[in-house]
Amino acid sequence: MAHGRLRCEVPTLEPDDDLVDRLAALAAASRPTRGGVVVPIAFGSSASRAVVIAAAIAAVTAGAAAAATQLSHTRQDEPAPPGSSVGIQRPGEPTSGREAHQTPSTHRSDRLSGAQVRDQARDQEDPGTEAPPAANIPAAPVQHTTDDASGDTTSDSTRDSQGGDHDGSASQGRTDDGDDTDSGGNNVDTGGGEDGSDSGTSSGDDQDSGGTQQGSSD
Amino acid sequence: MTKTVGGRSRDRPISTVVAADDQTIAQAKDGDHAAWRALYTAHAGRLLVWLRMFPSGDAGISAEDLASETWLTAAAKIADFRGSTGEFGGWLFGIARRQARNAERRSSRRRTSPATTETLDDLLHPLRAHGADTAPDSDNWIAWLLSHLPAREREVVSCLDVVGLDVASTATALGINASAVRVAHHRALKKLRALGVEVS
DSSP states (O other), rough: HHHHHOOOOOOOOOOOHHHHHHHHHHHOOOOOOTTBOOOOGGGGHHHHHHHHHHHHHHHHHHHHHHHHHHHHHTTTTSSSOOSSOOOOTTOOOOHHHHHHHTTTHHHHTTTTHHHHHHHHHHHHHHHGGSSGGGGGGGOOOOOOOSSSSSSSOHHHHHHHHHHHHHTTTTHHHHHOOOOOOHHHHOOOOOOOOGGGGHHHSOOTTTHHHHHHHHHHOO | EEEEEEESSSSSEEEEEEEOOHHHHHHTTTTTTHHHHHHHHHHHHHHHHHHHHHHSSSSSHHHHHHHHHHHHHHTGGGGGGGGHHHHHHHHHHHHHHHHHHHHHHHHTOOOOOOOOOOHHHHHHHHHHSTTSOOOOOSHHHHHHTTTOOOOHHHHHHIIIISSSSOOHHHHHHHOOOHHHHHHHHHHHHHHHHHEEEEEE
């Protein structure tokens, strides 16, 4: 077994003047900290600390209450599922992808005028007034309206066959230049599906989607 | 008066001496040059020896650099210290231990030590490679012995036996209580005896 001493010979070191100056300057500039966190002098007294703590607790409580209020209102703000929409699915009608895309749109139903809503309600109540299938429509001479660019190719005879369905919407559909608002008119425009092939090329797809879908479904 | 704060953190001193500063410490807090010179003369030598006992294996980290950083940190934080000149040693060694640990962490993250298969073992175990064939009582032999101990026991033995700190200062330096220091010291000496080394 070897014997030895663990004690090392400790040298005596003398600091140079620069190091001593630097240590003294640092020590003179040293300020006590509280647990590693510098506490401002204004918060040094116990009363000030109590006020700060109370304010912090109040702020946290108010924040939690505001968050709880927001969370409780979140479900009420959700829009209700559309009860009636432009593309109402009727029993027996096949569903296409584009129609399914249109059906839950609440924006379109919001923009319907009162006359259009009444027309749709009447359509639902009285399916007998529904336009006959496109295949049974006699081939009437098609008279395009003046603004074919809108895509509404409904002939006068076709509109006449639909009774009052197009009273409020047909004019809107004719004068419209292809935006979403003429979807109501096109929705009841069952004849448009027949010759919708030429209309679909003249304008955007969205405006004639209702008529085209009904025509193709028939 | 001693206030005991227990069970918080291993790095936090368990017992904090709340006492009036002695004259040297009070003058050092005021930025007195003579007081700092006296403190440096009393503690710098053994601090350097103690830091040399824990080679990091990185040539970019020297014990002298760590000692200088320790003194600068101590001067910047001297306002937080309460105690005597003797207790200043334990506080100073605690700063040095944290400095060494931070340097080791930095070194391990940025390690770019080129090594061959012949020198790889020397890099991994720098003391085991060359300490066994050195003469007893030399610094390399002591470092070789300490390299066989776990980290905590190595630190305790180096503080108590190598540089001669007392138990209270060792506890302050290592952030443990005095009982843990004694237990670790007892276990370390037992392991050294098992190695065939009788330490006096």
